[in-house]
Amino acid sequence: MKKAAALCRAAALLAALSFLICCFGCARVDYHTVRLFAMGSACTLTLEGTAGEDGDATPALAPLLARTEALLSHAVPDSAIARLNGAGSVTADDRLLAALRLCEELKAKTDGRFSLSVLPITSLWNFNAEHPAPPSEDAITAALAASRDSALFFDGDTVSRTGGTLDLGAVGKGYACDVLADALRERAETGLVAVGGSFAAVGTKAGRAWRIGVRDPFSESPTATLGTLLLSDACVSTSGSYEKTFTYEGVAYHHILDPKTGRPAESDLLSVTVVCESGTLSDALSTACFLVGANAAFSLAAEYGALLVAVKTDGTLLVSESLREDFSPARGWEAVYR
Amino acid sequence: MKRKWFSVLDLAVLLTVLALSLGGFLWLRTRERAESVSVFCGDECVFTLAFEDVEEPVSHTLQTERGTLTLLIEKDGVCVTDAACPDGVCARTGKIARAGESIVCAPLGVVVVLSGDGTVDGVTG
Numbered sequence: 001m002k003k004a005a006a007l008c009r010a011a012a013l014l015a016a017l018s019f020l021i022c023c024f025g026c027a028r029v030d031y032h033t034v035r036l037f038a039m040g041s042a043c044t045l046t047l048e049g050t051a052g053e054d055g056d057a058t059p060a061l062a063p064l065l066a067r068t069e070a071l072l073s074h075a076v077p078d079s080a081i082a083r084l085n086g087a088g089s090v091t092a093d094d095r096l097l098a099a100l101r102l103c104e105e106l107k108a109k110t111d112g113r114f115s116l117s118v119l120p121i122t123s124l125w126n127f128n129a130e131h132p133a134p135p136s137e138d139a140i141t142a143a144l145a146a147s148r149d150s151a152l153f154f155d156g157d158t159v160s161r162t163g164g165t166l167d168l169g170a171v172g173k174g175y176a177c178d179v180l181a182d183a184l185r186e187r188a189e190t191g192l193v194a195v196g197g198s199f200a201a202v203g204t205k206a207g208r209a210w211r212i213g214v215r216d217p218f219s220e221s222p223t224a225t226l227g228t229l230l231l232s233d234a235c236v237s238t239s240g241s242y243e244k245t246f247t248y249e250g251v252a253y254h255h256i257l258d259p260k261t262g263r264p265a266e267s268d269l270l271s272v273t274v275v276c277e278s279g280t281l282s283d284a285l286s287t288a289c290f291l292v293g294a295n296a297a298f299s300l301a302a303e304y305g306a307l308l309v310a311v312k313t314d315g316t317l318l319v320s321e322s323l324r325e326d327f328s329p330a331r332g333w334e335a336v337y338r
Numbered sequence: 339m340k341r342k343w344f345s346v347l348d349l350a351v352l353l354t355v356l357a358l359s360l361g362g363f364l365w366l367r368t369r370e371r372a373e374s375v376s377v378f379c380g381d382e383c384v385f386t387l388a389f390e391d392v393e394e395p396v397s398h399t400l401q402t403e404r405g406t407l408t409l410l411i412e413k414d415g416v417c418v419t420d421a422a423c424p425d426g427v428c429a430r431t432g433k434i435a436r437a438g439e440s441i442v443c444a445p446l447g448v449v450v451v452l453s454g455d456g457t458v459d460g461v462t463g
Contacts, residue, residue: 035378035449042442042449046459130424197462205459213438215463221431223439228458238462273462 034058038065041196048189068176072168089160099280104152106288114288115259117150117164127255132246140262173198174283197238200279201231217242217270227329235279239286240271268293276306372437372452375416380447402446
């Protein structure tokens with residue numbers, strides 16, 4: 001009997017110590033973060049293991065960012081998009097064809113307010129210039145004329161265009177997230193890919209969801225958040241009128257341009273965050289939803305099974321009902337679920 | 339005779355271990371204050387500094403290929419005080435103090451990141 005009691009005590013102590021070890025052990029995260037600049041943005045790869053050691057995915061993944069930029073950037077001579085803009089047609093792989101088809105579909109669903117054929121307009125405004133200024137009325141009229149009647153046509157693996165030349169700024173970062181996320185999945189690894197404000201969460205972070213803050217559009221600080229999303233095997237992108245802005249003669253201008261007016265879009269939204277399975281879709285939808293405004297945004301997102309966190313200009317925070325479990329508003333914010 | 343399986347001492351030890359476990363668990367998950375700052379120029383980490391080693395505010399100027407950027411590192415956070423970038427977004431970011439926060443100066447290729455536990459993995463926006 002004495003022996004049984006001693007054994008029981010030892011077992012209880014062992015269990016308690018195991019619990020202690022588990023509590024601290026679970027908090028240890030075996031990931032490392034790699035920071036890069038690509039596609040005009042800061043990019044981070046949060047990957048399993050230790051940097052530089054065997055199995056580190058960095059050497060396999062980092063070049064994919066440069067390759068994606070070389071494929072999509074209209075400014076890179078001989079990129080697929082530069083060739084499509086120049087020659088009027090180009091052969092493309094399945095991923096690029098699917099992205100272009102998706103964007104044409106969104107163009108139709110938004111009555112032309114979302115469009116890739118906007119290079120004449122975006123290069124006119126040139127928000128990356130050292131001293132940006134609004135273009136003249138005549139220049140906007142000319143850019144609108146150059147973008148009018150734009151369309152993409154698909155024939156097998158060839159895509160051709162009419163009308164305006166293409167700028168994939170509204171979809172490129174999400175596309176890059178998909179490329180890198182797929183590469184991680186092929187390696188059967190988990191991780192978090194961030195290209196600018198677009199993220200792809202592959203799997204979980206040591207069994208817990210990845211925690212992604214949503215930027216507070218009323219704060220000047222890019223690190224201030226209005227809430228936190230929990231993501232696993234999902235992508236998220238945000239479009240907001242607070243990003244890439246300039247003020248000229250007392251008037252503020254933002255970078256989300258309306259192809260119908262050739263000017264910064266007038267929307268009742270300050271920012272839209274889209275959560276869905278694809279980076280390309282989340283990136284494209286975030287711009288499209290911003291352009292169509294709050295009411296149409298939720299029905300448009302629903303058509304693609306995407307979920308939204310949207311901030312209206314009056315400060316209302318609208319959140320998709322299905323995100324109730326995976327979104328926590330920050331202190332001072334109250335979510336209206338719909 | 340009724341047999342006692344646990345003495346008072348056994349129970350005290352068990353409760354202490356459990357309290358330590360729960361305390362440690364909660365502490366690891368709730369602390370947000372950054373422990374260190376890392377400064378990257380392009381892909382290269384220029385330096386990493388633990389906040390516990392910062393006794394007085396220290397100003398640090400980075401000379402990049404595209405211009406200079408000056409950081410003010412204090413015991414409880416870091417900010418960009420001056421940068422030769424056209425937009426000045428990095429300087430307007432203000433002071434960052436929580437783990438996971440960062441300041442990005444894209445024109446100069448500089449990223450300042452605070453590290454620690456219990457924070458978000460990234461910010462979309």
